[in-house]
Amino acid sequence: MPDHPEKRTVKVCIIGAGPAGLLLARLLEQCGIASVVLERRSREHVEKRVRAGLLEWSTVEAFRAAGVAHRLDRHGMVHDGMELRHDGAAFRLAFSELTGVPMVVYGQQEIVKDLIGARLESQGEIHFGVTDVRICQVGVDGSLVQCTLDGIPVEISCEFLAGCDGHHGVSRAAIPAQRRSSHQWAYPFAWLGVLAKAPPLSPELIYAVTDRGFALQSMRSPDVSRLYLQVPPNEPIHLRSDEEIWHELDLRLTGGTGKLPTGTITERVLVGLRAHVEEHMQYRTLFLLGDAAHIVPPSAAKGLNMAVADARLLAEGLDHWYRSGRRDLLDGYQSHSLRRAWHGQEFSEFMTSLLHVSPGESAAQRRMRRARLDLLRRSSTAATAFAEQYVGLSRP
Numbered sequence: 001m002p003d004h005p006e007k008r009t010v011k012v013c014i015i016g017a018g019p020a021g022l023l024l025a026r027l028l029e030q031c032g033i034a035s036v037v038l039e040r041r042s043r044e045h046v047e048k049r050v051r052a053g054l055l056e057w058s059t060v061e062a063f064r065a066a067g068v069a070h071r072l073d074r075h076g077m078v079h080d081g082m083e084l085r086h087d088g089a090a091f092r093l094a095f096s097e098l099t100g101v102p103m104v105v106y107g108q109q110e111i112v113k114d115l116i117g118a119r120l121e122s123q124g125e126i127h128f129g130v131t132d133v134r135i136c137q138v139g140v141d142g143s144l145v146q147c148t149l150d151g152i153p154v155e156i157s158c159e160f161l162a163g164c165d166g167h168h169g170v171s172r173a174a175i176p177a178q179r180r181s182s183h184q185w186a187y188p189f190a191w192l193g194v195l196a197k198a199p200p201l202s203p204e205l206i207y208a209v210t211d212r213g214f215a216l217q218s219m220r221s222p223d224v225s226r227l228y229l230q231v232p233p234n235e236p237i238h239l240r241s242d243e244e245i246w247h248e249l250d251l252r253l254t255g256g257t258g259k260l261p262t263g264t265i266t267e268r269v270l271v272g273l274r275a276h277v278e279e280h281m282q283y284r285t286l287f288l289l290g291d292a293a294h295i296v297p298p299s300a301a302k303g304l305n306m307a308v309a310d311a312r313l314l315a316e317g318l319d320h321w322y323r324s325g326r327r328d329l330l331d332g333y334q335s336h337s338l339r340r341a342w343h344g345q346e347f348s349e350f351m352t353s354l355l356h357v358s359p360g361e362s363a364a365q366r367r368m369r370r371a372r373l374d375l376l377r378r379s380s381t382a383a384t385a386f387a388e389q390y391v392g393l394s395r396p
């Protein structure tokens with residue numbers, strides 16, 4: 001960086017154009033608070049990155065309130081229940097009926113496209129391909145960030161800094177080591193996820209628990225399936241041929257009847273199941289949001305929903321500060337978000353242990369897992385408690 005980079009000022013500097021950063025930028029814009037978004041990857045890359053797909057109703061409402069739900073309302077698939085399969089039996093968990101709240105399937109990359117479209121349309125500042133973001137200072141009254149924008153070295157002075165740069169970003173490390181403490185653990189399995197040009201086996205999600213491992217059937221449209229297989233954690237992503245993947249999915253989802261519709265696999269992803277919670281999500285004028293602060297295993301599809309909740313919370317705190325000069329909501333950001341993150345973590349842990357076969361699992365552990373599934377089928381109280389967590393109602 002040269003001695004005299006171009007100096008710019010902005011109220012809020014947002015690092016990362018994932019769902020958390022983009023939604024925060026949009027919500028701030030609605031409150032008249034100027035921000036700049038700095039994204040390391042290209043626009044094309046972030047718009048094509050296939051990830052989550054299951055949205056809680058409160059997430060849908062957040063996108064509606066942000067005025068970016070036109071396509072979501074048209075193409076999102078409303079779900080009222082899901083199916084759990086185990087030991088040759090199947091039962092439907094009617095979460096809408098049990099809680100009054102449905103879920104919606106709509107791909108994360110579509111949300112990202114909608115938010116980027118809205119940002120560009122309103123001429124909000126957003127930069128892609130910014131590979132050298134450096135947080136130089138996090139102060140009590142503001143922070144300093146250096147990077148190169150359109151070939152020009154710049155120094156951005158901001159009143160607040162929002163670290164929305166995911167698990168591998170730079171923001172977390174800007175909190176001094178002595179102020180940081182975190183919890184992390186990994187599960188002894190991964191998910192091999194595929195996107196396929198094939199109609200889903202069923203219009204509702206199917207979670208299949210088998211002795212061969214877990215499988216999940218989801219979808220992105222009536223003609224596109226999203227499917228996941230539990231695999232060993234270090235399995236190379238291309239180890240299995242497409243035919244082997246379809247065979248294994250059919251074994252786990254239908255008991256090998258050959259009823260699973262197949263088609264061309266257009267995407268593969270390997271997701272290691274792990275968890276991370278950063279106990280310090282704010283330091284002076286820096287705030288961490290979404291995956292930068294906490295990641296959950298995907299079993300309960302909570303990661304994206306938690307990122308959206310963080311963006312709403314911080315936007316509310318900043319709006320309150322700029323309108324009233326009071327910091328109380330901002331100061332409460334960490335404790336509120338952390339409480340919610342631990343609830344999300346706890347349910348994700350529950351779903352993970354309910355659905356997966358652990359290597360070296362004892363017969364007794366397997367029997368207890370079956371008993372837990374059986375309880376969900378037999379007890380409406382257990383099913384309702386589960387459903388409230390699944391749809392996100394019971395998270396604070």
Ligand code: FAD
Pocket residue numbers: 015016017018019020021038039040041046050051052053054108130131133164165166167168169170269270271289290291292298300301302303304305307
């Ligand atoms: P991200 O979406 O990770 O966005 C962070 C952004 O910051 C990225 O665009 C990144 O390029 C950018 N960035 C990183 N470093 C820098 C830097 N130094 N400078 C500038 N920009 C930077 N959740 C589910 O609920 N269900 C799923 O099935 C599911 N599948 C997943 C599959 C994969 C492979 C992964 C990685 C995650 C998955 N998740 C899933 C989790 C979910 O997608 C995340 O919780 C969600 O993306 C979090 O949003 P975010 O905005 O916090 O972070």
Ligand code: DHB
Pocket residue numbers: 051052053054105205218219226298299300301
């Ligand atoms: C999807 C992902 C999940 O992790 C999940 O639990 C349900 C659905 C999906 O990608 O559609």
